[in-house]
Amino acid sequence: MQKHIVTAFEDDLKALSHKISKMGGLAEEQLAMSIKALETNDFELAKKTIAADKVIDELELDIEERAILVIAKRQPMALDLRRVIVTIRISSDLERIGDLAKNIAKRVIAIDGQTPKSLVSGFHAMSELAQKLLKDVLDAFASEDVEKAVRVWRKDEDLDALYNSIFRELLTYMMEDTRNISFCTHLLFGAKNIERIGDHATNIAENIHYMVTGVLLTEERPKMDNTSTSKFDFDENSNI
Amino acid sequence: MSVQKTGVPMSEKQISSQVGKFTSRGVDVYYGDKQALFGIDIDIMENKVTSLIGPSGCGKSTFLRCLNRMNDVIDICRFEGEILLDGQDIYASEIDVVELRARVGMVFQKPNPFPKSIYENIVYGPRIHGMIDGRSDADEIVETSLKRAGLWNEVKDRLNEPGTGLSGGQQQRLCIARAIAVNPEVILMDEPCSALDPIATAIIEELIDELKENFTIVIVTHSMQQAARVSQNTAFFHLGKIIEFGETDQIFTNPRNQQTQDYITGRYG
Incomplete structure (x- = not known):
């Protein structure tokens, strides 16, 4: 790619993409911290995670402001225009990811280490996959690698499947013993948050596709999350 | 990338379904030994604004001038190929160039009203084309042309003042009114706003938008934003080719x- 004749324009665009990388790194870190806090029942780490969200929020505002300024001053065209618009969109996805991680951290105190052993590994797998999707999609952004972005986009299906199984398992726990309902609900929200983070990663992947190719990904994404239509039949013999 | 029959790379949204006003095929233009245009194939669509963009010396103005044979007046200029206006070859021997230029009007970069009254600027063209029969005809043409060019309200009380006394933007609209007065089908504009301030530019752009209802417009512009704002189709010229x-x-x-x-993102090209 040739450089812009106006160096300051080139610098503006570079600064935007650096800021996204920085924001992405922070979101990754925040997600990792929240999961660790949940797994190790570490309240201190949870509090630290909650506090860290502020920096991400500030970065989003900074990116938005800079992007608006670039549009106003430089009237970007074609690829440059798509870059600036996509930067705004991705920063908003990353901000949401930060919020969701923060929300997981908030639930650590309520869950208070009551995660059933059988669920720990499921949670672990889910968070690992979410972190991998986020990392890969950020790499795809930095290297403008459409194929990598599309792989993330498809991989989200696996995260949905994991969420599905955790959802069912939690329902079973709640039916077994009503005292489980409180922490299970928190865990369910936690799992849902991780699943939503995957959705944001796919949004980012779609935006990378648009940024590089100029074409929207219109193909229907494979979806495995069917919990919103799941029903659970109460069995007469159940002990509730 | 899909390739239309003209051989020009086309965008995915095809524009071939529209009606072609001008059809240019294999147009080569030479200034002496130097070739300025190479095999230009393009369809200019009726009642649309087509912008021609590209770096200086890319041939966009040369091509614009081919459309009403303005290049004929340059001795060393040689034309090869074919340009059809409504299916008729405008370079055919039986074509009356004066009549052609009445059908295909032109507005230039620098406003160039005649050193005469506003009124005379408008009626000059219709008069030499024999379109005026009496004072009331002339008055009517002056009023309609100025109204269509969005200048009537500003000048109706001073039609006898010199056209050169108007502001730059008003002068350019006077030139547009003068072009409209002979009832052309196509208006060619060669950087019509490059000498105007942003407000006068906005007024001309608004005018272009209105005029396309009745005319086919081809505009050469150096402003990417202007091309993006006013036109429906865009041709990018570089080194004499589309x-x-x-x-x-x-x-x-x-x-x-x-x-x-x-080019459009401002990179070294």
Whole structure:
């Protein structure tokens, strides 16, 4: 790619993409911290995670402001225009990811280490996959690698499947013993948050596709999350 | 990338379904030994604004001038190929160039009203084309032309004052009114706003938008934003060739050609 004749324009665009990388790194870190806090029942780490969200929020505002300024001053065209618009969109996805991680951290105190052993590994797998999707999609952004972005986009299906199984398992726990309902609900929200983070990663992947190719990904994404239509039949013999 | 029969790379949104006013095929233009245009194939659509963009010396103005044979007046200029206006070859021997230029009017970069009254500026063309029969005819043409050019309210009380006394933007609208007065089918504009301030430019752009209802407009502009704002189709010229021709919306958001992209985004090309 040739450089812009106006160096300051080139610098503006570079600064935007650096800021996204920085924001992405922070979101990754925040997600990792929240999961660790949940797994190790570490309240201190949870509090630290909650506090860290502020920096991400500030970065989003900074990116938005800079992007608006670039549009106003430089009237970007074609690829440059798509870059600036996509930067705004991705920063908003990353901000949401930060919020969701923060929300997981908030639930650590309520869950208070009551995660059933059988669920720990499921949670672990889910968070690992979410972190991998986020990392890969950020790499795809930095290297403008459409194929990598599309792989993330498809991989989200696996995260949905994991969420599905955790959802069912939690329902079973709640039916077994009503005292489980409180922490299970928190865990369910936690799992849902991780699943939503995957959705944001796919949004980012779609935006990378648009940024590089100029074409929207219109193909229907494979979806495995069917919990919103799941029903659970109460069995007469159940002990509730 | 799909390739239309003209051989010009086309955007995905095809524009071939529209009606062609001008059809240019294999147009080569030479200034002496130097070739300025190479095999220009393009369809200018009726009642649309087509913008021609490209770096200085790319041949866009030369091509614009081919459309009403303005290049004829340059001795060393030689034309080869074919340009059809409504299916009729405008370079055919039986074509009356004066009549052609009445059908295909032109507005230039620098406003160039005649050193006469506003009124005389408008009626001059219709008069030499024998379109005026009496004072009331003339008055009517003056009023309609100035109204269509959005200048009537500003000058109706001083029609006998010299056209050169108007502001730059008003002078340019006077030139547009003068072009409209002979009832052309096509209006060619060669950087019509480059000598105007932003407000006068906005007024002309608004005018172009209105005029396309009744006229086919071809505009040469150095302002990417202007091309993006006013035109429906855009042709990118480079070194005497058309590099890309397609719908303006696509050219400025997702051009197919790397050279187009480099040019419109302001990169070294």
